[in-house]
Structure formats: structure tokens, C-alpha cells
Amino acid sequence: MAASCGEWNKNEGATVQANMRPVNCPAPLCDEAATPGGTRRAGRSRRRALDARIVDAHGRYDDGMTRRSALVVAALAAGAALAGCATNTTPGGVPIDARYASANQDSRVLFVVLHYTVADTAASIRTLTEPATEVSAHYLVTDDVLPVIYCLVPEERRAWHSGASHWRGHAMLNASSIGIEIVHPGFRERADGTREYLSFPKAQIDALISLLKDIVRRHGIRPERIVGHGEVSPQSKEDPGPTFPWKRLADEGLIPWPDAGRVAAQRAVFEQQLPDAAWFQQMLLRHGFAPLAGGVLDEPTRRTISAFQMRYRPASHDGTPDAETAAILHVLVTPP
Ligand SMILES: [Zn+2]
Numbered sequence: 389m390a391a392s393c394g395e396w397n398k399n400e401g402a403t404v405q406a407n408m409r410p411v412n413c414p415a416p417l418c419d420e421a422a423t424p425g426g427t428r429r430a431g432r433s434r435r436r437a438l439d440a441r442i443v444d445a446h447g448r449y450d451d452g453m454t455r456r457s458a459l460v461v462a463a464l465a466a467g468a469a470l471a472g473c474a475t476n477t478t479p480g481g482v483p484i485d486a487r488y489a490s491a492n493q494d495s496r497v498l499f500v501v502l503h504y505t506v507a508d509t510a511a512s513i514r515t516l517t518e519p520a521t522e523v524s525a526h527y528l529v530t531d532d533v534l535p536v537i538y539c540l541v542p543e544e545r546r547a548w549h550s551g552a553s554h555w556r557g558h559a560m561l562n563a564s565s566i567g568i569e570i571v572h573p574g575f576r577e578r579a580d581g582t583r584e585y586l587s588f589p590k591a592q593i594d595a596l597i598s599l600l601k602d603i604v605r606r607h608g609i610r611p612e613r614i615v616g617h618g619e620v621s622p623q624s625k626e627d628p629g630p631t632f633p634w635k636r637l638a639d640e641g642l643i644p645w646p647d648a649g650r651v652a653a654q655r656a657v658f659e660q661q662l663p664d665a666a667w668f669q670q671m672l673l674r675h676g677f678a679p680l681a682g683g684v685l686d687e688p689t690r691r692t693i694s695a696f697q698m699r700y701r702p703a704s705h706d707g708t709p710d711a712e713t714a715a716i717l718h719v720l721v722t723p724p
Pocket of ligand 1: 502503504549617625627
């Protein structure tokens, strides 16, 4: 977003001009419907005829299919349409035969990147949809008492939310991720210049979790690939910030979480001898962060440690390495 996610985020230049405006979102991804948890999703158009027979406005199916099979059919149909398989000929008249569907395929979506907007809903929608900003996200989750999930970009298209980014060996994640913006003010500056990060309403997180579960199921996204903008771009971003309730996502089975007993035992070890900067750099890389070099506690390393702390140890997240941070990192990177 404009304030917190400053730079606009398209991966490449003029090749994606069609993305300059939000386009209609196909059912079941974001047509007027409800998530499995009942949160409203607001689409911009009626669903396409191709999908209309599969999902009704309440997520039910008119032909008795299970939700899973219906979604598979919808995904395959959408994929076929995008690939041109749904047409009978090329514009030049060459026939296209779509009778052989390969079993060897999966989703192009590998990651979910979470953001906050530092703006209210109206300003967030403007920023995420108007051409001049060159910023977008697939979804926007509002902070209303009854949150609304707006779909601004169809899942099969690229949204511009993460720009220069890296996670687990993948770079420029816009092409391989779904971006979710959360309406949230970020932080307030106190009189002494320190920051007060504001909390997230429970209903908003409930809505987000409902959406995440739906996305994870449909795309088969691995738990370690649900990340914050601050983790994939730690040198310039920090959203969704240290008050984002990552532990709740862990409790819902969406992301991994370090075992408290293992962390306590390993912390005792590291309190005797804190690992050096080179160890932190190596372990942060193994965890998923972009490579760090030099073996010294420089600013890029501190920012990366801070991003890690914001998720797993938010009580203190100034990037200073300590035994607890090292223990959490060790436990996450080293399977039992
Ligand atoms: Zn962001």
C-alpha cells in the first residue's frame, strides 16, 4: 500500500498494461459470495457463464458435486480458458483439440503475502484500484464490525503488491503469490518518538483466516509459504507488523510454529554461548530469508532479524540477536 508498502510493485514494465485496472473476478474466487466462514466477499461483476453452473451465490453447487470437485472443475475450466483450450481454433483457423487433459499440473500460486494498508477502507480501495498508484492486491479485508473481503484482482492474474521480494529461493513474488491487504492503521508515534503498533480486530482476523483456509485448500499452499511483506522484503517493509496475530494462524493450522519445550531447552544452551552473526545469517537463509553476507551484524542483518522477531517474538523486535531469538530460529530450521 502507498504508505506502508511505499513503492509500487509491478515486477516488470509495460508488458502488463491490462493489469492497470481491476478486472472481473471469476467465481468461485471472488464473485458475490461468502467464504467458508461466512464472510462476505464483494465481487465486481456477475460470474461468468462458464462458472455459473458450478457455484451459486452461497457457495453451493447446483449439480450435487462436492465443493472440492467443483473447485477442481472450476480451476481446470478457468485454466483451460486462459490457455486457449476452450476455443476450437486459433484466430488463424488452426484447430485446437482439448480432449487430453494432463494429470501433471498444479497451481502457479506458491505463496500468500500479507500486508496492512495504513489507510481506511475508502482510501485503501482508491490506492489499490486507481491506475496512477500502480499498486494492487488480490484481496482487501476491511476492519468493519462485519468485515468485507473485496477481490480486486482475480487470483489467476498478477497483482502488484510485493515488488522486490524473496522467500525460500524465490524472488519477485508477485508472479507466484496471492497478495492480501488488511485495512489497518499501522502504528502511532508517541510523544517520545517511539511507535505504538495498533491491534487487529478479532472479526477481521477471523475473516482473514477464513479466506486463507480457502486459498490454501484450492492452491495447495505449504504452511511455510504464508508470509508477511516484511519477511519477503525486510530491508524496506515491516507490514503486517509486530501486532499481527501470527500465533492465531498457527493455532488454526495455517503456519508452522516452534515447539515451546524445544525452544526453552535450546535457549538455555544459547544463553551459555550466543551464536555469532554468521550463524544467524546462515540460519535466516535456511529459514527462508534472502541471503545475507559478511558474517557481521550489519544493518541488513539486523533488519532481517527484526522481521523474524516480529512474527515469533514480537515483545522485542529491534533486530538485536539474543538467546531466545536464536533458539526459536534453531527450532524452526532444525526438525526434531
Ligand atoms: Zn505491504
